[in-house]
Structure formats: C-alpha cells, structure tokens
Amino acid sequence: MDLDTVENATKLFEVGTICIYDLFESDTKLIIPDYQRPYVWNKEHITELLNDWNDHFFKDNKFNDDAIEYFMGSVMIHKNDGKYEVIDGQQRLTTLLIMDYVWNENNSVLSRGNFDFNYKSKVSSNHIKENRNLLKSIRGGLISKNFNKIIQKLVFSFIITENEDNAFVFFDSQNNRGVPLDEVDFFKSYHLRELNNYEEYLRFFAKKFDRINSLNNAKIHNEPNLKSLNELFIKQLWRIRFWSKNKLWFASRKSLLDTFQKNTVVFETVDDIKLYPSFNNTLGSSLKFNKQMQPELNSRIRLYGSESIDIPFTINQPIQKGIGFFLFTEKYTALFNYIFREKKVEEINPITSLIYELYNDYFINLYQMAVVMYYDKFGEQQIEPFTKWFEHFMGAFRMNRSSIVEQSPIVLLRVYGNILQLIQQSYLTSEVLSALKGAVEENYYEGFIYKKLENGDITIHFDDTLQTKLSPARQNYYQCVRIFYLKNITTNYQLTEKQNWINGSLAK
Structure with a gap:
C-alpha cells in the first residue's frame, strides 16, 4: 500500500492506514519541512518503545508470528505541490528510520534515498547520535534480529490534506507519543507558516530561532537563571506583558498560545515590520529655541545595527505574526542574556x-x-x-x-x-x-x-x-x-x- 492508495476518502482529509513496511518499500518521498521542531526523542523514549514491542511481539524469547498489528499512532501529512510534508508523527518516523539504518545498514531505507528527513539543529543531531549509539549497543539482540518482521506489523493511521490550515489545526491539537510539545515549538511552527511562500525568510528565521533555542537550552549556570527559551516566554515575557497591566495571575497554556500566536497581528506585507515608540525609536529627545525663536528638535534616534538588543521594539508592543515574532524573540532573549548571563551592565552585578x-x-x-x-x-x-x-x-x-x-x-x-x-x-x-x-x-x-x-x-x-x-x-x-x-x-x-x-x- 502506498500513499496514493491511502488518498481515497474525502476532499477535506484523506484518511487511511498504512503499514510502515509498505511505506518503506514505496517510492513516496516524505520530507520534514523547515518549520518543524527538532527531533527530541531520547534514550528513555526508545527504551519504552522497545519494551512495548518486546511484550507485544515475543513469546518465550521467540517472535510470535500470530501477534496482531501494533498501532504506532497517527501521521499527519500536508501534500504541498507534490511533496509530502510530515506535520505530525516525525518523532516516531525518525526513530524507525534510525533503527532501520543501524540494524539494516546498506539495505536501509535511508541508503535508498526515499526520505528527506534533514534536521539542522544541534538538538536533533545530539538526540540522533545518542539514539544511534543506544541501538548499536543492542544490535544482535532479539528485537534487532527480528526488526524486519516487526515493521511488517507496525501500522500508522495516515491523514493527508492539501489544505494547509487543516494540517496545522490538527498539528496544534496533537502531542507526539510521550513528548508533549513545548510552547515554543508551537510558536515556531505557527509563525513560520506565515513565511511559507518566502523560502529565503523561512529558512533564515527557522535557523536563527533554532540557534537561539539551542543556546538557551545549553546555558546551564550555577546561578538561578532561566534554563530554556520556553521558560523565558512563560516566566518573563508573558508575565511582564500581563502583570504590568495589573493582570496578576499565572499563565495557562491557552493564554500563552493566545498571546504569542492567536492574538499576534497581521499586516499587508510580510516583511514590513511595524515599529512603536520605544527607548531606541524616538524621533527626538528635546526641543530648544534658535535665535529666531523657532523650536528645533534634538534627535537621538539610534539606528538598528547588528546588535540584537538594539532592535527598536518595546516589550509590551503588539507582536506581528511571522518575522515580527522572531525579531521580538531575538530582542528579548538577547536582552535577558546581556543583563543576566553576560553581565554586561556591570554596576548592577x-x-x-x-x-x-x-x-x-x-x-x-x-x-x-x-x-x-x-x-x-x-x-x-x-x-x-x-x-x-x-x-x-x-x-x-x-x-x-x-x-x-x-x-x-x-x-x-x-x-x-x-x-x-x-x-x-x-x-x-x-x-x-x-x-x-x-x-x-x-x-x-x-x-x-x-x-x-x-x-x-x-x-x-x-x-x-x-x-x-x-x-x-x-x-x-x-x-x-x-x-x-x-x-x-x-x-x-x-x-x-x-x-x-x-x-x-x-x-x-
């Protein structure tokens, strides 16, 4: 069964089931779009899956040919100009591809080039290496020896749509098996969609966002600083925007998604970023009178250069969907780091x-x-x-x-x-x-x-x-x-x- 066979149900969604073995053997090429989050499954998730398989497929240390099919969950696909983009299910599919690559080597699906799962972030790279080493260490074991039998009994529900909005409504409502999405994963996916038709912007901001996220996750200090970009949004940016308006309560997941997704604003041009009065964006600092008693403006405009903290935003301003959100994230991540991690404001240290x-x-x-x-x-x-x-x-x-x-x-x-x-x-x-x-x-x-x-x-x-x-x-x-x-x-x-x-x- 290939994906063309799966696509037979309705105009809104094409729904069906597919065996992972048939997917591996088909000529259909699946890709991971740039706006997807990193691969985050770790050794604990792999071990949990292997334990499930051991209980399901083996009896008395032998593969049970009579074992029923094992349901791996659903996979959401966006068919976009003939390309099959994985919207949900990438963690499980990537894990199966790593197993196939480690245990089948030259006969693996990846060696035949059928999948374009190109992860660029260090987070993904580290987890892939960690899981690959784990799977190498158990090569020759019961599951690895019977992997090709197992994948003939692994079944996914496949949901395919050509409607982008439907794809992401589904994505935003789902979590991967055992790995709930952080809010920043939703934020990234949501705002990159705005750049779907601007490939240069999409790749640039996807890469920059992943870099900011990975750097913040890597900055572990003895001092009590925030440990992730997700914490920055929850414990700093959301609270500042609400508490400064005397809305003194803690963020719910819905409020976070509303604030940094749903309630962000859209303008006619995706790369025309609106600015609002701020410390770095004020036309003049004072007026003085000349000899003709005419008022003249003393200007102190600071032009935005290469420093992220100089982006002329203010923390409570409306956030613009797409590029505006990514610049907002860049500015206030850099500002927090400048003050508390890099300790550049020396008099307050x-x-x-x-x-x-x-x-x-x-x-x-x-x-x-x-x-x-x-x-x-x-x-x-x-x-x-x-x-x-x-x-x-x-x-x-x-x-x-x-x-x-x-x-x-x-x-x-x-x-x-x-x-x-x-x-x-x-x-x-x-x-x-x-x-x-x-x-x-x-x-x-x-x-x-x-x-x-x-x-x-x-x-x-x-x-x-x-x-x-x-x-x-x-x-x-x-x-x-x-x-x-x-x-x-x-x-x-x-x-x-x-x-x-x-x-x-x-x-x-």
Whole structure:
C-alpha cells in the first residue's frame, strides 16, 4: 500500500492506514519541512518503545508470528505541490528510520534515498547520535534480529490534506507519543507558516530561532537563571506583558498560545515590520529655541545595527505574526542574556549577586522581570539605584514573611504597589525611584532591635519586651544585607538604617 492508495476518502482529509513496511518499500518521498521542531526523542523514549514491542511481539524469547498489528499512532501529512510534508508523527518516523539504518545498514531505507528527513539543529543531531549509539549497543539482540518482521506489523493511521490550515489545526491539537510539545515549538511552527511562500525568510528565521533555542537550552549556570527559551516566554515575557497591566495571575497554556500566536497581528506585507515608540525609536529627545525663536528638535534616534538588543521594539508592543515574532524573540532573549548571563551592565552585578544569595527563584524571577522591563524603558539611566531600591522593596516583604511561595510576588505587587505597572506608565526614572522609596515606610523596621549573641545567633527584641530568635532565612537576610552595605563593620546596626545604607552606597 502506498500513499496514493491511502488518498481515497474525502476532499477535506484523506484518511487511511498504512503499514510502515509498505511505506518503506514505496517510492513516496516524505520530507520534514523547515518549520518543524527538532527531533527530541531520547534514550528513555526508545527504551519504552522497545519494551512495548518486546511484550507485544515475543513469546518465550521467540517472535510470535500470530501477534496482531501494533498501532504506532497517527501521521499527519500536508501534500504541498507534490511533496509530502510530515506535520505530525516525525518523532516516531525518525526513530524507525534510525533503527532501520543501524540494524539494516546498506539495505536501509535511508541508503535508498526515499526520505528527506534533514534536521539542522544541534538538538536533533545530539538526540540522533545518542539514539544511534543506544541501538548499536543492542544490535544482535532479539528485537534487532527480528526488526524486519516487526515493521511488517507496525501500522500508522495516515491523514493527508492539501489544505494547509487543516494540517496545522490538527498539528496544534496533537502531542507526539510521550513528548508533549513545548510552547515554543508551537510558536515556531505557527509563525513560520506565515513565511511559507518566502523560502529565503523561512529558512533564515527557522535557523536563527533554532540557534537561539539551542543556546538557551545549553546555558546551564550555577546561578538561578532561566534554563530554556520556553521558560523565558512563560516566566518573563508573558508575565511582564500581563502583570504590568495589573493582570496578576499565572499563565495557562491557552493564554500563552493566545498571546504569542492567536492574538499576534497581521499586516499587508510580510516583511514590513511595524515599529512603536520605544527607548531606541524616538524621533527626538528635546526641543530648544534658535535665535529666531523657532523650536528645533534634538534627535537621538539610534539606528538598528547588528546588535540584537538594539532592535527598536518595546516589550509590551503588539507582536506581528511571522518575522515580527522572531525579531521580538531575538530582542528579548538577547536582552535577558546581556543583563543576566553576560553581565554586561556591570554596576548592577553586585546587587544581583546579593539577590541570588538572599531569595528563592520566585523573587529572583520577579527581580529579573523588573530589571528587563526597566532597561527596556530607560536603558542604563539610574539602573543601579533602581536595582538597590527594588531589592529594598522585596526585602521588606521578605522580612515580614516566614516563607516565600509561588504566589508571593503577586501578593507583593498587590499589597506594596505594582512597580511593573509603574515602569510601564512612567516617563521619568525619578517617578519609578520615588515610588520604590515610598513603598517601604522609613520607620518600617522601627521597634525591631537586633542583637548578636556569642554563638552567632541573632535575637530580635520588639519594644524591649518580646525576645525571639529570627528564622534562619531572616537571620541570613539581615546579616547579608548589613555586610553588603557596611562590609567589615560588625557593630549591631539595625535595618531601620537600611535606607541610609543605600543612599550612602549610591553617593560613593
């Protein structure tokens, strides 16, 4: 049975079943389009599949000729100008091709050139090599010896359409067996479709997106930074866009897909990217009068060069479908990396290190959101005071709570003031700094008297009447903050003086 036989059902979808052996033996050429996600099956998925086969096909360590067919799931095909593009099912098909290549060598399907499964990303390459080595290690075993019998009993449902929209409606609603798609896989596929008729753009942005994704997945640090591009969208970009509008809740999968797919905007020309006012895209910085008393504009337009962080976008702007989405991803990935991974804004690195030491991931993520948003709005203007006063803003909440949980950043913004919304609405850095200073009353720690005992513990007296031992987390906060601002001074300073410590450090 070949794919022409499968195509017999309806005009909307052609539906049928096909044995993988017949597909391997046919002359039909399947390809993986550039917009597909990488190959991500790993050794665990291979092992799970092999265990299933072992239970299904073998009895008393012998192949059971009477075993019924083994259903491998569905494969979605988009027939596009005579080419059969695999929309869903690529993980399973690729895995079977690797098995065939390793165990049948010169007689494999790939050696005959029937499939164009060309993966270009390092993620795909690494998984293919890993799985190939695993399969080589079990060559000569029960399954590998009987592989050609097994594939004659492996069956797929084949769904074929020439309608691109139908193909991707199906794709967006499916997950591969045991490997749920990350949101960024959906984003990539969705926005590359907009470039389907622009092959040069499609290949360029598909390659660049995979590179950004692989670099972010590879950046594993001892410091608590985001570990993937998927986390950047969920924990930074989505939250900034919602929390700065005072929509203080966590993202659902639907909301993520709506924000970065469904609700992106479309303009008439795919490569005409709309710009909105931003730090890097303002016609003028001031007006002055000439001798004729006529106003003249002082311009400070920064032309976008080769640096990704200079793309003249603003983080809350409408996102344009296609190229606009990829540029948005490039800009804010680069900006996060510039600040927190490459540590290029040197004056904030000490306070950032202190925050990594003092707080858990929930508040670290909030700090990173605030700094990215501030830098996007104001650049490096007054950024050191901003970070120190923002730490003070979080610290008051930290010392007033026995623990920091996932909901704590939202509670902080609701109770003490939504600084993210303020950044979004402000024109001047002084507006933001003034609000941060005012968010924590000057006498906030008044009445708390800190004393250091001989064993190193910190005790707290309230109005000289109640004495209790500080929790370890709050002991650590008090001591680390005091040392950060006062270095080697060991006398019993109190947190009521913290605002003076901050002002003193900024005056230097």
